[in-house]
C-alpha cells in the first residue's frame with residue numbers, strides 16, 4: 056500500500072551533491088549494538104558503543120553542517136530504537152517526492168513512525184512504501200537516474216514499485232554482494248562526473264555500467280570497512296569524510312574536492328557513516 060499524506064511539497068533533492076540546505080539527523084543518545092545486524096557490527100559487538108563519545112562525535116558532525124549553512128532537523132531519540140542515528144535509511148527524497156521506507160530488520164522497525172510523526176506535525180507530504188522492504192542507504196539519486204541497490208534490506212519488488220511511483224525517473228537496480236549492507240557502503244556519487252566505488256562488491260558488468268557513466272575513484276578494502284565510501288557531499292565540491300580514510304581523502308582532493316574531516320570513529324562501529332547518519336530533504 057502506498058499512503059499519501061497531505062499535498063504540500065516543500066522537499067527537493069535532485070542529486071547527491073547539490074548544496075545541502077536541510078537535513079534530518081538523530082542524536083545517538085541510545086545508540087547500541089543490541090543485536091548484530093551487519094558484518095561491521097560483528098567486530099565491535101563486545102566493545103559495543105561508547106554512547107557519550109558517539110554523541111560528542113555526532114555533535115561535531117552537526118556543527119560542521121551548521122557551519123556550512125545547513126539547517127538541522129532533529130528527530131527525538133528513543134530507547135526503543137538503538138539504530139536511529141542512521142536516519143538515511145528510514146526515508147529518502149527523490150526530486151520533490153519524499154518516501155518513508157519499510158525497514159527490513161525488526162530491530163529497526165518503528166523508526167519509520169518517528170519520521171512520519173515529524174512529517175505529519177510539519178505538514179510535509181510523503182509516501183509510505185509499506186508493502187516491500189526498502190531502505191534509503193540503497194537509494195542514490197542523480198537527476199532523473201536513481202540507482203537502487205538490491206540487498207538484504209531492499210528487495211526487487213520494492214524497486215519495481217518505486218519505478219511505478221516515479222514513471223518519469225529511470226530506476227536502475229544495482230545488484231551487489233549483500234554482505235556490504237547498503238549500496239552507499241560500496242558506491243557513492245560525488246558529482247555528475249565522479250563517483251566512489253569499492254569494485255569487489257560488484258560483478259564486472261555492473262562496474263562497467265557505472266564506469267560508462269562516471270569516473271570511478273576506487274576505495275580500498277580497508278577503507279571500505281571504515282566507511283570510506285560513505286562520505287556526505289554538501290555541495291560545491293565539499294565532502295565530509297573521516298580522517299582515518301586517508302587514501303580516499305587524498306584521491307578526492309586530487310580530483311578537486313574539499314574534504315572536511317570529522318572524526319566519526321565511534322559511530323562507524325555500527326556500520327554506517329556520514330551519509331547513513333543524514334537524510335537530506337532539501338538540496339539546491
Ligand SMILES: CN(C)C(=N)NCCC[C@H](N)C(=O)O
Pocket residue numbers: 092093138141143144163191192193236237239240285325326327328330331
Ligand atoms: C551506509 N549504510 C550502511 C547505511 N545507509 N546505514 C547504516 C545502517 C547501520 C545499522 N546498524 C543497520 O545495520 O541497519
